[in-house]
Amino acid sequence: AQTVTQSQPEMSVQEAETVTLSCTYDTSENNYYLFWYKQPPSRQMILVIRQEAYKQQNATENRFSVNFQKAAKSFSLKISDSQLGDTAMYFCALVRGADGLTFGKGTHLIIQP
């Protein structure tokens, strides 16, 4: 079985600040993918960033970057220059084979003006 743990139920930062969301996971597999998804109040789940486990280089997408530590099974998301539109639930997720996504419990991120 695989598990994903997000230990921060809620975080709040000021606009333009940098924020880091934590995620740890457990899997016995060597080949897997990790993702961060964002779910704003509009409820659609939006893919923010992906990381392939076999790649050592950390993924980046504009203001979003990850710190992937495979040995420690850690996958944190850094949001730079945070914006009001970043307010949402953020889910860390793992996929292995044809098992579908395993999600963490989520972190509610609030960006204050």
Next chain:
Amino acid sequence: DTEVTQTPKHLVMGMTNKKSLKCEQHMGHRAMYWYKQKAKKPPELMFVYSYEKLSINESVPSRFSPECPNSSLLNLHLHALQPEDSALYLCASSQHPNTEAFFGQGTRLTVV
């Protein structure tokens, strides 16, 4: 185009009703999924179709019946639901079963 379209967006049904949720994608994805999401919780996997064949059924009650008529369409047939089945139902698709999934906007289901 990374769009997954779900209809209807909202549905209210009685416990004796039969209804269907629909999902469509035109990205050529070969895996499609149904997830159930309760308020303030992560999505929970219900069904996975891989290459139009049901590959995972996460012990979902038989009152939920999935159907995959072709590689672009996914239905979820609902019958004799309970109030605790009220939730957001999310459809997703991915190019292959082990790659990133793209989600639809969901159907907000209320069972009365």
